[in-house]
Amino acid sequence: MISKRIGVIESIVDQSEGLDDIRVNINGDIQRAYNYPKMTGTVNIGDEVVLNTTAVELSLGTGGYHFVIANLNSLESNLTQGGHIMKLRYTPFQVKVDSVEEQESVYHEKIEGFKNLNNMPVVVGTLHSMLTSFVASYKKNNPNKKLVYIMTDGAALPIYLSKNVDTLKSKGLIDNTITIGNAFGGDYECINIYTALITAKEILKADCVFISMGPGIAGTGTKYGFTGIEQGPILDAVKKLGGNPIAIPRISFSDKRDRHTGISHHSITVFKDIVNVEVNIPITNYECDKLDKIQSQIKTNKLDKKHNIIFIDNKNTKEDLDYYGLKVRSMGRNYEQDKEFFEAASTAAYYLMEVCDDSRRNDY
Known part of the structure; x- marks a missing residue:
């Protein structure tokens, strides 16, 4: 269900707090990919990354990009304080958020x-x-x-x-x-x-x-x-x-x-x-x-x-x-x-x- 490839980061075209627009070398072919630093950590040129390449291989117009699954050169932890509600529940990418509804919330x-x-x-x-x-x-x-x-x-x-x-x-x-x-x-x-x-x-x-x-x-x-x-x-x-x-x-x-x-x-x-x-x-x-x-x-x-x-x-x-x-x-x-x-x-x-x-x- 998921197609995965390993690539090496060739360049970082654009970076923001939530999204990195990068170019990766996959077996000599330079392709576009996105990294979510709040999920998968920071990336640097030369890092080896595991990529989800499913959408590109299906030639999807919307969402047709590679996405970083993990940075093999920096398997860091980004666990933040507070919050107990999970999104993307029961998947390898489940994330913890501080939901306004939960009992510990000030709201x-x-x-x-x-x-x-x-x-x-x-x-x-x-x-x-x-x-x-x-x-x-x-x-x-x-x-x-x-x-x-x-x-x-x-x-x-x-x-x-x-x-x-x-x-x-x-x-x-x-x-x-x-x-x-x-x-x-x-x-x-x-x-x-x-x-x-x-x-x-x-x-x-x-x-x-x-x-x-x-x-x-x-x-x-x-x-x-x-x-x-x-x-x-x-x-x-x-x-x-x-x-x-x-x-x-x-x-x-x-x-x-x-x-x-x-x-x-x-x-x-x-x-x-x-x-x-x-x-x-x-x-x-x-x-x-x-x-x-x-x-x-x-x-x-x-x-x-x-x-x-x-x-x-x-x-x-x-x-x-x-x-x-x-x-x-x-x-x-x-x-x-x-x-x-x-x-x-x-x-x-x-x-x-x-x-x-x-x-x-x-x-x-």
Whole structure:
């Protein structure tokens, strides 16, 4: 199930607290690999490392890198103090985290005393690439409001893999991160989406929460066989806890696959068959032919009978991204190649201002 090779580190291209981008020599072939120093320790040029090469050998597009399993020249221990909750449980890579819920946590009583989210807006996406354009539009118009990102375990498990999160945090655009399930590495660790939402509200005092998986998504081309289906249960959880659930639809007119044209079949499946509560679905007022396609999909699947669908004028996405010097890419496509996809996430931020924020409603 795991393909392993031994390589020698030839160069270290980039290093951060959570991720090393390295080049390794495997039998004379120089290849890219990642090392998580908090899991497998520090690495140096010339070190001999054991690599998980499975994804590359399968020619996977998402996650198609080698990962360091162990540094044979430095089998060090990195056990930290505190915390008793394990993630990646019962695997050779199980890691210990200090979860906010556990009894020894200083936050335990706040989790126990939670009552209600009090209509806190929670925006739920499906792809990690939705994060940047939402954050850019939200923070440009709400620079003093606190934004918390919750990363699920639907794709990458270490938050360190996300260059998006690293960039957005360094620019002060994401105030805090929470990782849930078997995802780990956030500023705060939680066992599930319910306690993560409570943490965002009670401990971090968030004005808004954005939720999505990390980099990567598993899909099979079948109706239910994709990890983005988690959007449904997450929206249910938001409503259950008294929050304001806002769903970002996956929209594209650049994807070559018919099932992802207009509103993706992923989003239609979630909105029609998976989510159990009424949610708010902001949709950009696109060009007429594209808007006709989307409205037809909405009517055909009776999404307007089940949910609150709001059409929003938004021509500011690129300006918001450029304001912070941010670049976006999804499925190999940049903003110019798939602008409707990125506008969908940005439009959720404008929905919050136009519809949810009474003090700003007249400004747009």
